[in-house]
Amino acid sequence: MGVKNDGKKPDNEPFGNWKGLLYYAVLMLIITMLLNGLLFPAMRQRVIETGYNDFLSMIEAGKVRQVQRDQDQILFLAEDAAGNRQVYRTGNWEDPELTERLYSAGVTFGKVIPQKESAIMAFFTNWILPIGVMLLLGNLLSRTLMKRMGGNAMTFGKSNAKIYAENETGKTFADVAGQEEAKEALVEIVDFLHDPNKYADIGASLPKGALLVGPPGTGKTLLARAVAGEAHVPFFSISGSEFVEMFVGMGAAKVRDLFKQATEKAPCIVFIDEIDTIGKKRDSGGISGNDEREQTLNQLLTEMDGFDGKKGVVILAATNRPESLDQALLRPGRFDRRIPVELPDLKGREAILKVHARNVRMDDTVDFNAVARATSGASGAELANIINEGALRAVRMGRRVVCQEDLEESVETIIAGYQRKGAAVSEKEKRIVAYHETGHALVAACQSNSAPVHKITIIPRTSGALGYTMQVEEGERFLMSREEALNKIATLTGGRAAEEFMFHSVTTGASNDIEQATKLARAMVTRYGMSDQFGMVALETVTNQYLGQDTSLACSPETAKAIDDEVIRIVKEQHEKAIGILKENAAKLNELSAYLLEKETITGDEFMEILRR
Ligand code: ADP
Ligand code: MG
Ligand code: ZN
Numbered sequence: 115m116g117v118k119n120d121g122k123k124p125d126n127e128p129f130g131n132w133k134g135l136l137y138y139a140v141l142m143l144i145i146t147m148l149l150n151g152l153l154f155p156a157m158r159q160r161v162i163e164t165g166y167n168d169f170l171s172m173i174e175a176g177k178v179r180q181v182q183r184d185q186d187q188i189l190f191l192a193e194d195a196a197g198n199r200q201v202y203r204t205g206n207w208e209d210p211e212l213t214e215r216l217y218s219a220g221v222t223f224g225k226v227i228p229q230k231e232s233a234i235m236a237f238f239t240n241w242i243l244p245i246g247v248m249l250l251l252g253n254l255l256s257r258t259l260m261k262r263m264g265g266n267a268m269t270f271g272k273s274n275a276k277i278y279a280e281n282e283t284g285k286t287f288a289d290v291a292g293q294e295e296a297k298e299a300l301v302e303i304v305d306f307l308h309d310p311n312k313y314a315d316i317g318a319s320l321p322k323g324a325l326l327v328g329p330p331g332t333g334k335t336l337l338a339r340a341v342a343g344e345a346h347v348p349f350f351s352i353s354g355s356e357f358v359e360m361f362v363g364m365g366a367a368k369v370r371d372l373f374k375q376a377t378e379k380a381p382c383i384v385f386i387d388e389i390d391t392i393g394k395k396r397d398s399g400g401i402s403g404n405d406e407r408e409q410t411l412n413q414l415l416t417e418m419d420g421f422d423g424k425k426g427v428v429i430l431a432a433t434n435r436p437e438s439l440d441q442a443l444l445r446p447g448r449f450d451r452r453i454p455v456e457l458p459d460l461k462g463r464e465a466i467l468k469v470h471a472r473n474v475r476m477d478d479t480v481d482f483n484a485v486a487r488a489t490s491g492a493s494g495a496e497l498a499n500i501i502n503e504g505a506l507r508a509v510r511m512g513r514r515v516v517c518q519e520d521l522e523e524s525v526e527t528i529i530a531g532y533q534r535k536g537a538a539v540s541e542k543e544k545r546i547v548a549y550h551e552t553g554h555a556l557v558a559a560c561q562s563n564s565a566p567v568h569k570i571t572i573i574p575r576t577s578g579a580l581g582y583t584m585q586v587e588e589g590e591r592f593l594m595s596r597e598e599a600l601n602k603i604a605t606l607t608g609g610r611a612a613e614e615f616m617f618h619s620v621t622t623g624a625s626n627d628i629e630q631a632t633k634l635a636r637a638m639v640t641r642y643g644m645s646d647q648f649g650m651v652a653l654e655t656v657t658n659q660y661l662g663q664d665t666s667l668a669c670s671p672e673t674a675k676a677i678d679d680e681v682i683r684i685v686k687e688q689h690e691k692a693i694g695i696l697k698e699n700a701a702k703l704n705e706l707s708a709y710l711l712e713k714e715t716i717t718g719d720e721f722m723e724i725l726r727r
């Protein structure tokens with residue numbers, strides 16, 4: 115149990131195993147018997163047998179209230195000595211005076227006790243009904259329990275892991291674009307799964323596991339599914355977080371279960387997503403230690419060592435925090451292959467866009483290269499989203515095909531959020547924003563070694579941006595020179611510089627620019643070795659490569675202070691440079707801002723034309 119076979123048989127049947135059902139049935143039988151023996155007789159009406167003489171004397175005494183003829187007997191209701199009403203039964207003697215007597219005593223004729231139930235009815239109410247009710251209750255109870263604990267209430271110690279087994283994932287390497295190196299590394303695994311014997315004959319054993327590492331949305335899960343699809347083998351997948359359980363030991367049980375099922379179905383792929391959840395470095399002597407997680411990890415390590423790699427079970431795992439993984443997992447014989455799945459480059463982005471455009475009706479003129487160039491740093495998932503947003507926009511616009519404009523707009527939507535055409539921005543603020551954005555663009559354009567301006571807009575976005583300047587590189591860039599980094603900082607300060615220069619006051623609109631400029635200047639000093647004062651010394655180390663590039667300082671407090679001073683100096687210098695550029699081009703700044711204010715959005719070409727004339 116535990117396998118979800120393409121959703122055919124959901125695994126939340128409470129009595130999935132017959133032993134549990136048997137126990138339950140026996141338990142219920144006992145309970146019903148107890149109920150029948152102790153409780154129900156007390157509830158049923160008791161009938162007291164009595165003689166005809168007593169009956170007559172009770173009539174005399176005026177104790178009888180009601181009388182009923184029951185075949186050749188008489189049932190009657192009367193008060194006993196203690197004054198409680200009881201039902202009595204007596205033989206019916208052929209007494210001609212009885213009716214007269216009863217009548218004069220004021221006794222009513224009618225039903226004394228409700229219709230005596232038939233044997234079948236009695237059986238039903240005493241046995242079937244209680245059992246039915248209890249079955250229902252038990253069913254409900256175990257369902258809720260299972261939902262709470264994620265485990266089968268009937269079978270403690272056994273897991274009920276939601277392991278998704280797909281017999282065919284239906285994905286192939288053709289669905290994964292731009293991850294050529296990763297695919298190359300995985301082809302061998304596909305080949306092995308096709309024909310494990312070929313490898314066994316020669317005595318070669320393939321690595322038992324491969325670890326896919328890379329930022330979120332780069333296609334790690336997709337690649338794993340594609341491997342299974344290419345090899346036409348079942349695909350077991352489970353997320354690391356599903357191992358983390360309420361009860362200690364359940365996670366380990368799930369691991370055992372998973373491997374048991376996988377070996378039965380070999381050759382197959384076992385995919386453990388987000389393995390860092392269980393595979394985190396184990397604490398060395400800390401107090402906090404998470405026993406459950408550690409047990410699960412230990413179980414995983416044991417299982418990986420234990421199973422026969424020649425059978426054809428390949429374990430793939432994915433993570434975006436490889437640095438936090440326990441070293442034991444990466445040891446030879448476990449996940450010793452590490453396959454980087456990086457953010458796509460220009461060519462990769464174009465390929466991914468094309469893969470996702472396959473099923474979308476696209477205008478022939480769509481330039482995927484241009485879109486790819488504008489989306490430097492985007493992941494595969496984001497690119498897929500861009501195509502979809504573009505298609506949605508085409509529908510909104512009432513068009514039948516997706517055109518370039520839709521894609522460009524959806525790029526901006528992904529970067530900056532939706533347009534907020536209705537946002538009430540005052541004329542004065544609009545003017546400030548126009549100068550701010552023109553400032554960025556102008557500083558960028560007046561420096562060599564700076565990416566060309568692609569678009570400037572002052573239409574507010576849902577992200578809160580009141581406008582922005584888009585710069586798009588001609589081709590792919592892998593390195594940034596010191597000059598380019600400095601120019602970038604100058605460009606970032608250009609917005610604020612224009613506000614100062616024009617209005618002699620500053621606004622909060624530059625907060626994001628400031629943050630970016632500071633980050634870059636800081637990285638120049640601490641990581642890129644680009645400041646004369648410190649030279650090639652790593653003062654900060656990146657602790658989280660794929661998620662947000664968190665860094666931690668690795669220097670003395672005095673050095674930290676000196677770093678701050680250097681960062682401030684760099685940003686200040688570039689800010690001054692930007693102001694200088696704007697002063698020199700004051701006329702153009704005014705002209706361009708006025709034009710932008712009027713048009714709200716201008717292209718890089720329009721911008722350059724005005725700048726050059
Ligand atoms: P990850 O597991 O690395 O976080 P996923 O594999 O879940 O990323 O990718 C999410 C989605 O993004 C995929 O379903 C696919 O539509 C798209 N995608 C990501 N990378 C690629 C790629 N290289 N080629 C095609 N589509 C991709
Ligand atoms: Mg994933
Ligand atoms: Zn700005």
